[in-house]
Amino acid sequence: MEINHACVNYGQPEYGCPSDGNCQGCSYYGPVTATFANGIKAINVTPHDLTFEENGEKITVPTSGIVINARAKEAVVKNGTPTLVRTSFVSSEEDTKKLEELERDYPGIIPIGSIIAAQAFPGRVFGMTPMPGFERVHPSEKRMNPDKFTTF
Numbered sequence: 001m002e003i004n005h006a007c008v009n010y011g012q013p014e015y016g017c018p019s020d021g022n023c024q025g026c027s028y029y030g031p032v033t034a035t036f037a038n039g040i041k042a043i044n045v046t047p048h049d050l051t052f053e054e055n056g057e058k059i060t061v062p063t064s065g066i067v068i069n070a071r072a073k074e075a076v077v078k079n080g081t082p083t084l085v086r087t088s089f090v091s092s093e094e095d096t097k098k099l100e101e102l103e104r105d106y107p108g109i110i111p112i113g114s115i116i117a118a119q120a121f122p123g124r125v126f127g128m129t130p131m132p133g134f135e136r137v138h139p140s141e142k143r144m145n146p147d148k149f150t151t152f
Contacts, residue, residue, distance in 0.1 A: 017071070022082045026061070030065070031043055031064040031065055031066050031102075032044070032062050032064050032065065032108075033064065033106065033109060036052070036054060036146040036147075037055065037146075038055055038146060038147055040110060040146060040147075041106075041108065041109045041110065042061070042062050042109060042110040042111075042112050042146075043064045043066070043102065043109050043110070043111055043112065044061045044062065044064050044112050045064060045066055045067060045068040045099075045102075045111045045112065045113045045117065045125065046063060046067065046106055046112070046113055046114055046117075047063060047067045048063060049061065049062050049063060050112065050128065050144060051142060051143055051144060052131075052143065052144045052146045053131045053134075053143035053144070053146075054146055058143065059146075060152070066102060067098075068091075068095050068098055068099055068102075068111065068113050068117050068119030068121070069091040069092070069095055069114075069116075069117060070090060070091050070092075070095065070114075070116045070117050070119065070121070071089065071090060071092070072087050072088075072089055072116075073075075073088050073089070074086070074087050075087075075088070075092045081150055088119070089116045089117075089119040089120040090120055091110065091117075091120040091121060095117075096121075099111065099121060099124060099125065103124070110149065111124065111125045111126065112125075112126055112127075112128060112129065112149070113125040113126070113139055114127065115127040115150065118150060118151060118152055119135070119152045122151065122152040123151055123152070126149035126150060126151050127149060127150035127151075128144040128145070128149060128150070129144065129145050129148045129149060129150055130142060130143065130144055130145060131143045131144065131145045
């Protein structure tokens with residue numbers, strides 16, 4: 001996997017790069033993207049780093065600096081005790097605009113987000129699936145599959 005920094009000065013301290021990978025502190029900062037060994041180009045639209053496994057190696061995909069969220073919306077199915085609700089996930093105008101800009105500026109890139117964001121943006125934001133053997137482990141031990149994503 002290759003991590004792609006949008007900054008033209010990445011790794012060049014003579015041009016102001018901090019050289020420590022802290023792109024978010026740089027005035028030239030742009031979104032960080034990743035290209036997996038399978039050729040998939042992706043961007044992490046969660047607020048945290050994501051851990052994948054590729055060819056048996058643990059790979060960390062840093063957050064891009066662009067976060068796409070959604071919120072829960074409940075519809076009452078049956079009042080009473082208990083009250084039954086159907087939950088759906090909806091986007092905000094702000095997050096919709098961020099995704100539209102991302103799709104315009106980085107055509108063909110796969111936005112990797114939360115399962116909630118994937119439900120709010122069906123076919124546009126994709127959720128992760130675990131590698132075999134990592135389905136039921138603590139989140140800190142999870143390894144996600146760069147060859148398979150969830151869509152709604």
